[in-house]
Amino acid sequence: MKGLKIFGAVLVILICAVLVAFAGFFLWSALPRERQEPAVLSTEQLFQAQAEDAAETLPEEQEPAAEEPEPAPEEPAEELPEEPPEEIPEEPAEEIPEEENPYAEQARAYLETMTPEEKLWQLFLVTPESLTDTGTVTLAGDTTRAALEARPVGGVCYFAPNLVDRTQTQTMLSGIQSYAKTPLFLAVDEEGGLVSRVGANEAMGTTYFEAAANYGQRADLAEVYNVGKTMAQELGELGFNLDFAPVADVITNPNNTEIGSRAYSNDPEVAAPLVAAMVEGLQRSGMAACLKHFPGHGSTEADSHQGKSVSTRTLEQLRETEWVPFRAGIEKGVAFVMVGHQTNENLSGLPASLSPEVMGYLREELGFDGLIITDSLRMGAIIGEYTSAQAAVMAISAGADMLLMPNDLPTAFQGLQAALADGTLTQERIDESVLRILETKYRFGIME
Numbered sequence: 325m326k327g328l329k330i331f332g333a334v335l336v337i338l339i340c341a342v343l344v345a346f347a348g349f350f351l352w353s354a355l356p357r358e359r360q361e362p363a364v365l366s367t368e369q370l371f372q373a374q375a376e377d378a379a380e381t382l383p384e385e386q387e388p389a390a391e392e393p394e395p396a397p398e399e400p401a402e403e404l405p406e407e408p409p410e411e412i413p414e415e416p417a418e419e420i421p422e423e424e425n426p427y428a429e430q431a432r433a434y435l436e437t438m439t440p441e442e443k444l445w446q447l448f449l450v451t452p453e454s455l456t457d458t459g460t461v462t463l464a465g466d467t468t469r470a471a472l473e474a475r476p477v478g479g480v481c482y483f484a485p486n487l488v489d490r491t492q493t494q495t496m497l498s499g500i501q502s503y504a505k506t507p508l509f510l511a512v513d514e515e516g517g518l519v520s521r522v523g524a525n526e527a528m529g530t531t532y533f534e535a536a537a538n539y540g541q542r543a544d545l546a547e548v549y550n551v552g553k554t555m556a557q558e559l560g561e562l563g564f565n566l567d568f569a570p571v572a573d574v575i576t577n578p579n580n581t582e583i584g585s586r587a588y589s590n591d592p593e594v595a596a597p598l599v600a601a602m603v604e605g606l607q608r609s610g611m612a613a614c615l616k617h618f619p620g621h622g623s624t625e626a627d628s629h630q631g632k633s634v635s636t637r638t639l640e641q642l643r644e645t646e647w648v649p650f651r652a653g654i655e656k657g658v659a660f661v662m663v664g665h666q667t668n669e670n671l672s673g674l675p676a677s678l679s680p681e682v683m684g685y686l687r688e689e690l691g692f693d694g695l696i697i698t699d700s701l702r703m704g705a706i707i708g709e710y711t712s713a714q715a716a717v718m719a720i721s722a723g724a725d726m727l728l729m730p731n732d733l734p735t736a737f738q739g740l741q742a743a744l745a746d747g748t749l750t751q752e753r754i755d756e757s758v759l760r761i762l763e764t765k766y767r768f769g770i771m772e
Contacts (some may be wrong), residue, residue, distance in 0.1 A: 326608070326657060330608065337480070338521070340591055342462070356443060364681045365426075369405075373411065384748050387751075387752075409485040415423040425768055426766075427762075427763040427766045428759070428763060430762075430763075430766050430771075431759050431762035432759065432765045432768060434506075434762055434771070435755060435758060435759060435762060438506075438758070439543075440744070440751070440754075441741075442476050442506070443479050443754055443755065443758045444476055444725075444737060444740050444744070444754065445476045445477050445478070445737070446476070446477070446478040446506065446757075446758050446762075447478060447720065447725070447726055447727055447740070447754070447757060447758070447761075448475075448477045448478055448479075448726070448727050448730065448733065448736070448737070449477065449478055449479035449480070449481055449511060449561045449726050449727070449728050449729070450477050450479075450480060450481070450507060450533075450729055450733055451481055451482075451483070451729055452464075452468070452480055452486060452500070454729065454730075454733045455468070455471045455472070455475060455477060455733070456471045459667055460485045460486065461486055461496075462488055462492060462496065463492070463496050463499070464488055464495075464496045464497075464499030464500035464503065465497070465499070468499070468500050468503060469503040472500070472503045472504055473503075473504075473505075475733070475737075476504065476505055476506060477508070477509070478506075478509060478726060478761055479508050479509025479510065479511055479566065480500065480508055480509070480510060480511070480514075481511040481512065481514075481568075481728070481729065482497075482510070482511070482512050482521070482564075483512075483521055484521045484524070484525065485523060487521060487522060487528060488527065489525075489527035489528065490527065490528050490529045490530075490562065493522075493528065493562050493563065494561075494562055494563055494763065496563075497510050497562060497563025497564065498523075498563055501563065506762075506765075506771070507614070507764070507765060507770045507771050508770070509565060509566045509770065510563055510564050510565050510566065510698065511564065511565075511566040511567070511568060512559065512566075512567060512568070513567075513568045513569070514555060514559060514567050514568075514569060515535075515536065515568075515569045515570065515571060515586055516532075516533030516534055516535055516536060516551070516555075516569075517534055517535025517536065517537075517538075517585055517586065518533060518535060518584075518585065518586065519534070519586060520533070522558075522559065522562070525645065528562070530558040530559075531555070531558060532553055533551050533555065535585040535586065536570065536571055536585065536586055536587060536588045536598075537584075537585035537586075537587065537588065537589070538585075538590035538749045539551070539588060539598060540587070540589040540594055540595065540598060543594055543597075543598065545597055545598065545601045546601075546610060548598050548601040548602050548605065549601040549602070549604055550605060551602065551603040551605060552570075552601065552602045552603070552604065552605020552606040552609070552611075552613075553604070553605040553606075553608065553609050554605075555567065555569075555606065555608050555611070555686050556605065556606045556607075556609035556610060556611035559611060560609065560610055560611055564611070565610075565611065565612060565768060565770050566611070566612045566614065566659075566660070567606055567611050567612070567613060567614065568614045568616065568660075568662065568680070569585045569602065569606070569613060569616075569712070570588075570598075570599050570602040570603065570613065570615065570616075570653075571583065571587050571588070571616055571617070572595070572599045572615040572616065572618075572649040572650050572653055573586070573587045573616070573617060573620055573621045573622040573646070573649075574587060574589065574590060574591070574592050574620060574622045574645055574646050574648070574649060575587050575589070575622040576590065576593050576621045576622050576623045576637070576641075576646070577622065577624065577643060580621075580622055580624060580632070581625070582621060582624060583617075583622050583669050587622055588649075590622070592644075592646070592648035592649060593648070595648070596648045596649040596651070596652035597652065598649075599615065599649040599650075599652050599653045600652040600653055600655070600656045603615070603653045603656045603657075603658045604656050607656070607657065607658070607659065610768060610769065611768075612660060612764065612768050613653075613658050613659060613660065614658070614659065614660035614661065614662050614697065615649075615650055615653045615654070615658050615660070615661045615662065616661070616662035616664065616699070617662055617663070617664030617666070617676075618650055618661050618662065618663045618664065618676065618682070618686055619642055619646060619647070619663075619664075619666075619668060619671065619676055619682055619685065620635070620637070620642060620645075620646025620647065620650075621633075621635075621664050621666055622646065623635045623636070623637050623646070624666050632675075632704075632705050632708070633665065633666045633667065633705055633710070634666065634667050634668075634669060635666050635667070635668045635669070636668075636669055636670065637668060638670050639670060639671065639751050642668075642671075647690060650690060652692055654690055654691065654692050654694075657694075658694060658696055659694050659695060659764050659767070659768070660694060660695045660696075660764075661686060661692055661694065661695075661696055661697070662697050662698070662699055662728070663676050663677045663682060663683070663686070663696060663697070663698055663699065663724065664676050664677065664699050665677050665698075665699050665703055665705035665706055666705070667705075668682070674722075675699075675705055675706065675709075677698040677699055677706070677719055677722075677724065678701065678710075678715065678718040678719055679705075679722055680721070680723060681724040682722075683696060683722045683723030683724065684723070686723075687723065694764065695725045695726060695760050695764055696723060696725050696726070697723050697724065697725065697726040697727075697728050698719050698726070698727055699728060700708045700728050701715050701716070701719070701727060701729060701731060701736070702726060702729055702730065702731040706731075707731050711732075711735065711739075712730045712731050712732040712733075712735040712736040712739065713735050713736060713738060713739025713740075713742070714739065715727075715730065715736070716730060716736040716737075716739045716740055717739050717740060717742075717743045717748060717749065718755075720743075720749060720753070720757070721743075721748065721749060721753075723751065724757075724762050725757035725761060726761065742753075
């Protein structure tokens, strides 16, 4: 019995020891959790470190923002001044093709109202004396009215003897235009210098301009543009709508007598931009311009006014020199190109004005789709070899659109009629040129 008590006491002691041990264990395990609290403080330090890092990265993010405004002022400063000068010359060149459709529609509608005879007469641009079969013409009265009814030509060209003074010229030109069923090209040779039908007459109240060669020496494009602009405005006030200018020839022969100071330069790179500036000055002020004398008259010695004039320039030379100013004027949308009577032996055996090969280069290689007009068909290079009828038929067959001042107008007209009747010329070929004539008249406001 006493032994059982001892055993019970030992058991109680053991149980208490175990409980104490467990209590100690739990107390020990609890103590490390309280010591982990400093780890929370270290995370705060980490947040502080992150905040400091963020504060350091802010300037780096702001630097690109400081750099971005720099390109912004550069773009307007560079682009704005450059765009206007590029757009100004380009707009007319782009707009004209877009406006060709309306002109073509109007022209074709008008063409359908014309008789075959009226179509043929449109191919002629003549002097008032040739039109009326009279002496020097200085007015437009009943004789002119009757002549236009019988011969409704495409245009009339006036010279110094026709132009007495400002009032007389305005009255004469407004009168003849009022008589025309189909409005007329009213043309003049006003180049400046030696060829100045209007400016050389003080009674006209217009500006006399220097020869082209003088402007070529200065090579001031703005000056030449303003010459064209002023010339167009002054001629337009008188009643003219077509100026046979500028001369696009390049002097390559120092013995050339026919062109001389009428050309801007013997350097195509000098002449080309001046020709383009003159075309723009004239045409932006409403005056149709005409480049002359394709394929280039600066290499000849003989004067085609007197007789045959020959050039030996090769095709490559023409491309590199003579045709450079013509290309420049064509790119500016020039209305007319006048083909001369010089015979270029490396292109054709015929005078250029009668040569299909020369016309082909102008249309196909230089891309000219405006009006091709011959030089005066009463010049020695033509009348010494061909009748008026032959010259008229050959020129139209070759690709010309208008015949300038035939030596014998009735004979030339009858020649075209006969060629149309025997099939040498087709009505389609005639209509092609008449459409170009009408389109150009609509383009420059001559017809409305």
